Amino acid sequence: MDAPEKKDWLLDERLLQSQKLAAIGELSAGIAHEINNPLAIIRQEAEWMQLLLKKLGGGDGKELAELQGSVRQIVQQVDRCTEITRNLLDFARKRDPVIQAVEVNRAIENMTMLVEKEARHNNITIVRHYDQDLPVIFSDAPQLRQVILNFLTNATYAIGKDGVITITTRLAGDDAVDIVISDTGCGIPEAHLSKIFDPFFTTKPPGRGTGLGLSICHGIILRLGGRITVASQVGRGTEFTITLPRRRESELFAND
Numbered sequence: 423m424d425a426p427e428k429k430d431w432l433l434d435e436r437l438l439q440s441q442k443l444a445a446i447g448e449l450s451a452g453i454a455h456e457i458n459n460p461l462a463i464i465r466q467e468a469e470w471m472q473l474l475l476k477k478l479g480g481g482d483g484k485e486l487a488e489l490q491g492s493v494r495q496i497v498q499q500v501d502r503c504t505e506i507t508r509n510l511l512d513f514a515r516k517r518d519p520v521i522q523a524v525e526v527n528r529a530i531e532n533m534t535m536l537v538e539k540e541a542r543h544n545n546i547t548i549v550r551h552y553d554q555d556l557p558v559i560f561s562d563a564p565q566l567r568q569v570i571l572n573f574l575t576n577a578t579y580a581i582g583k584d585g586v587i588t589i590t591t592r593l594a595g596d597d598a599v600d601i602v603i604s605d606t607g608c609g610i611p612e613a614h615l616s617k618i619f620d621p622f623f624t625t626k627p628p629g630r631g632t633g634l635g636l637s638i639c640h641g642i643i644l645r646l647g648g649r650i651t652v653a654s655q656v657g658r659g660t661e662f663t664i665t666l667p668r669r670r671e672s673e674l675f676a677n678d
């Protein structure tokens with residue numbers, strides 16, 4: 423009796439989650455779109471002020487410097503708002519996947535190379551356990567790369583300094599592929615585990631994170647027919663497993 427109940431509950435939860443995501447997505451996209459135009463104007467005006475200030479140079483040094491500092495702040499904060507709206511639009515865009523042959527190891531490696539320099543700078547080692555015999559899968563490479571980058575960025579942040587990120591790829595049965603990204607970072611408290619995929623959930627200090635990274639990943643992976651699972655221990659680290667359907671070329675046209 424227990425098992426079916428649990429399954430139903432899980433399905434309901436998922437449905438609720440996806441409805442919630444859809445509603446928030448639409449709302450966010452509307453707001454983000456509206457805010458982008460005034461932001462662009464504020465930025466333009468601030469840049470203009472910077473130019474004028476440069477021209478005026480030579481006046482009262484202290485006040486001028488203060489003014490320049492303030493305008494610089496305006497530009498920085500506008501850029502941050504723009505980043506937030508870009509994330510919101512990304513989150514809401516829900517672009518239909520473009521399914522093509524993807525070499526998973528290569529897609530991962532492209533992103534790993536992006537974060538490796540900064541990782542090394544913080545004494546974070548990235549260990550690859552790529553299954554060299556992994557078959558090509560049929561998926562959306564750009565979206566997959568976006569997801570991988572999000573996970574690597576989160577892992578790097580969770581470690582801060584000195585640690586290891588391990589990336590593993592492997593076949594999961596006949597029809598799926600696993601990408602496992604584990605880190606030796608701070609870990610996730612149990613009470614947070616059910617919230618980390620919620621839009622806007624973040625433990626970063628104010629002004630640092632939008633809390634949209636994982637919800638974007640969640641949406642993308644769902645649309646690619648996959649799933650994400652997480653295991654974590656506070657103080658020891660976190661392991662995310664992305665399972666993607668392998669899909670063979672012959673199956674592509676059989677599905678809707």
Ligand SMILES: Nc1ncnc2c1ncn2[C@@H]1O[C@H](COP(=O)(O)OP(=O)(O)OP(=O)(O)O)[C@@H](O)[C@H]1O
Binds near residue numbers: 624625626
């Ligand atoms: N590898 C990880 N280790 C520890 N905590 C994590 C990890 N990945 C995610 N989290 C937790 O999940 C939260 C949500 O992550 P998410 O990527 O959605 O947003 P964020 O990283 O906080 O902000 P943003 O992605 O916009 O910079 C994080 O704030 C953190 O608490």
Ligand SMILES: [Mg+2]
Binds near residue numbers: 572634636
């Ligand atoms: Mg993030």
